[in-house]
Amino acid sequence: MLNLNNIEVIYSDVILVLKGVSLDVMEGKIVALLGANGAGKTTALKAISGLLKTELGKVTDGNIEFGGKIIDQKSPEEIVRLGIVQVMEGRPLFEQLTVEENIKVGAYSRSDTIEIKKDMENVYQYFPILTGMRHRVSGYLSGGERQMLVMGRGLMASPKLMLLDEPSLGLSPSMVKEIFKIIELINRENNTSILLVEQNAFAALSISEHAYVMENGRIVLDGLSSKLKENEDIKEFYLGLSQVGKRKSYKEVKHYKRRKRWLS
Amino acid sequence: MRPCGVFDKSYTLDIAIIRTWQHWVILISALILLYIFPLFGSYYLISLMNSLAISVIVVLGLQIVTGYCGQISFGQAAFMAIGAFTSSILTIKLGFSFWIALPLSGIVAGAIGIIGGAPSLRIKGMYLAMATIAIHFVVIWLILHLEITGSFKGLFPPPPSLGGFEFDTDERMYYIIMTVMFIMTYAARNLSRTTVGRAFVAIRDNDLAGEVMGVNLYYYKLLAFFIACFYAGVAGSLWAHWITVVDCEQFTLIHALEYVGMLIIGGMGSIPGVFFGVLFIRILNEVVMFTSPVLAKALPWLGTSPAAALGLTAFGLAVVIFLIFEPRGLAHRWEIFKASYRLYPFAY
């Protein structure tokens, strides 16, 4: 459904961030995108959702295809209309707006009032906590509530593809569990494809079907999540397990890292 | 960008304002040309040069507070008024000579500028800009309503004199104004490479970060206002003794806006930019002045004399065009030109 074909992204005409990234997201599937900080995961998401343009970034090579249409020159709101919603990192909210208004903004690109009402009820079903705070100003929500609100807002655009950027960041383990449960639920019930960027590789690999690993602006590894989970390197770096399942010391990791690289 | 083959072999050389002998030649010949200008320049050109130089001094001050220190000020015209009136009061009522009144009026304007700059400690950006506009009106109102400033009648300061020699014509004033302008330019140019200048730039780029790094915000912000208003005060004093009549109708908000426009067109944070900006706006003004009678004849619906209206529009449009197409001002163009000249025939 979504294909990134060898895209290259440059910020303010100088900084080359993505150096030829290709990835595919199939319809109705959850795809995970893993990688260290600064690998270019968020940039890839922004390239898809069109938000790059607001940050002086540009897709200079390759193209992004969504449902057969090339979308890399489209504006963010057009892309939303096509059915791609990005749930940004850091859970940004419209803090002066109430919870309900925040959710309503999510449906801004739609004009089918009845459907919107239905979707709104749907969102409240997914996130029952939000029902009680409908008219509260959203700036005072807690981290987990914010994450739910942000995802709920994303859902309101009735997306075919959701780009989730680190939904588990800074949440308690139980909350992370809940969030991931809901992600799966959304995927299953609405048949929404999900591209998930995560640091919590274990959780991401558990719910996703397919996964990509990025480093330094390149995709360095990809495959079925179940397979990747078994991959030694992944275990090393993302799951924090040594070959025999023991924790390794930091020193060894450094040593190993210097020695072995996937690329370059 | 250094010319090819010129290297700085010592720190002194690195921070020198004038680096090569070619610079010296250009500087000295330009100075000579400047000083012998009255011998062949027409009367009108000399008076234009005088007003240009006074504007340059005012905009230099603005460059320091806005271009270097990042504190937007629309109060320059008001502080010029303070300088002009201080100088007039000192010479007329207290019998000071012009030569003492000139720096004193700068200091008085600077001191009042510190009060005027006080809001900058709490606010910045357009809040500060609006505050300086407010200060402008309050200052002008005070001048109009105080007895000592001659109230609505204005004051008539005498032309400066030195040992019986009266600087009472534009040609004679020219030398004083040019010399003062030269000194002020040198001082401003020098300032930008000292600790103070660097502190200003730090405050401009990020005042909080600057404070964390040990720049005393209050001190340097107020210092920037003091210097800017000092410049304005000196310019005001020169203006007063050149025109020999001051009243507050000479210092309006439009003038203050014009100074800021000059700064934008010239380029923020650059001393040569000040000259470019002042020249550009003044020449534009004169061109409009000259062409408007012709235009009025060609297009009768423009009215009897559209000069003022067209002048405003031309000035505004110039600022608009520069903000869109060349936000770094003429100084930036000048740098590009210099660099390409030095590197010729290579591209870089």
Place this chain on the structure above:
Amino acid sequence: MRKKCLIFLSIVLTICLSMVGFSSSSFAKEKSVVYLSLADYTGPIAGLNVPADKGTEDYIKDINAKGGVDGVKIKFIGIDTRYDVARAVSAYKRYRRTPKLLVVNSIGTGIARAVGRLLARDKRVQLTPGDGEFQAHLGSTFIWGPAYQDAFAASMDWVMDDWKSKGKSGAPVVGYLNWDNAYGREHLRGGKQYAEKLGIKMLPPEFFPPGTLKHDVYLTRLAKAGANYIHAGGIDPTPTNVIRDAYALGLTKKIQFTTGYWGPTALGLSVHAKALEGIVNYSFFLRGEDTKMNKTVTDLWKKYRGSLDKLNGVYGMGIAWGMTYVGALKIALNSVGYEKLKGVDMYKAYQGITGFERAGIQGPCAYASDSRRGSREIKIYRVKGGKIVPITGWQKTPDAVSLHKF
């Protein structure tokens, strides 16, 4: 984009420069003298200057068309100063060394004072509005008509007459409302003393900044202090605006408003005829219906401007300036000839033009070696039925300038 912009700018610049060349080369080789008008054509006093300078310009055009003054053509230059002293000074400096620049008409009290010093040094004639200080100091400045204070004093005479004719006893209370600048205060320097000598009770004067949009505060204060008459100053449309506000407050019924020379002209009348009904206006030049009766004025207006409906009384004043200038030029040319003609000669000529008649637009010229007054007569008008009609004939103004120590 940038390139286009540069090209555009350079085209504009070349056009402008060529125009500069064109306009400077058009200084004729024929015998000509220059009349410079530093006037505000677009600011607060434009309502006065534009029609007035049109009058001068048309009159000069007419004289030139008839072959000039003894073969000498007059060049009229009007500079828009926008009520800005700095601009006026630099504009004068531009023309300071122009040969045969004899007279500078500097409109605006602040401008007159700033440029006046330069003109005195250059020994050139300066014409200026009714600022009494010049009369008191006798520089090389001549005022257009009676000084402001003289005319104000004359209006106080009328106030006393009016008060008595209404059969009221006691002293009338007069309020004064004017601009917060030099011009606005000039009337009182001498005028106040005169009024008090007559036994009029003057309220503390009210001043407001030029360009104020609403005048309710001042008007209500004066009304509350019991003013029977209010002098509304400023230059049209300011007095019109003041009276408009008074009308909205319902004050015009109780209080008689008076205005000065620059009070409601055709401009104000065309905008607020209803509010202005009944107000009194004193003037040293013909205005309103009187202007339309004056053949000189109407002929010139018809010739250059068209329909009489839009004729403004101030246009006539402009013609009077032109007439005085031509009259003085004749005297000067007779005495020294064209080649030697200088500002000083014109200065002497202006002093010697005493009693000069200007087609009845203004009283006989009162310029003399000890007088700077353009005339000493004023006429009092009243707005009736949307028209400015005279209610008195020419009256001689008292000398109020001498009552103030300048």
Place this chain on the structure above:
Amino acid sequence: MIGFLQQAITGLMIGSLYALVGVAVVLVYKSTHVVSLAHGQLVAFGALFFWLFFGGLGIPFWISLIPAFVLTALMGLLIERLALRPLIGQPLFAAFFMTFAIFIVLEGIFVLYLKGESRALPAFLPTGNIEIYGISMPINQLISFFVAILLFIALSLIFRYTKVGLGMRATAEDHRLAQSAGVNVRNIFSYIWILSAIVAAIAGIATANVMDIYYMLPYIGINGLIVAICGGLDSLPGALIVGLFLGVVENVGAGYLDPIVGGGVKDVAAYVVLLLVLLIRPYGLFGLVRIERI
């Protein structure tokens, strides 16, 4: 006491006009983060356009409102498109200077058109005064006062209950976030400028109704800016309250201080208020304090 109340009520009437201009400035700031002086000219040109149709051509009141609004809105739109949009991404004060420059450009055109004359709108509101407890109020000013209040309520309703209003509020918070939520931010900018230009035009017509179209009319924009800044720039109720307050301060100040200091208080009252507000509460009386991070 009656005198004081009279002054205050007169001030309120004038203040409602300031408030309208302030509201127009706040509208633009809220969504685009541009502090605009150009609104002074929108006010003046709004009044001028209305005069052209109503006074000049003699078209009935309600019909001539339409072209006046359309033309002013077009002007607002052009300012946004041609001058401010290219500045996106540049420092905030570039946009601030830009509005100053636009103010000057339009000032030139305005002055060129008026040539120092003034234009009065034919009376379209009933004239005369109402007297309540000895306080007289001109009816036309009273009407424009209520128009201002109604307009303010209408704007608040638009903001609260319509989709576009929601989009505007969302845009005001965070441009990027709004974009990612599918709000067409550029369209919102255009709508905002149109809306605020229409508010400015209404302010212009209301102002011109009591004070004529005069060369000083655009300078009401500075008062509007003061109102907006004192109110906190992003608060509509703030603009309303401060606007009314400023009108009262000006009038009462002029009424009681003028005889003491010798006139001209009206000229500086607004600026003194601004300075005081900025010194006491730098981000306005009703504004949100933004926390700055390095």
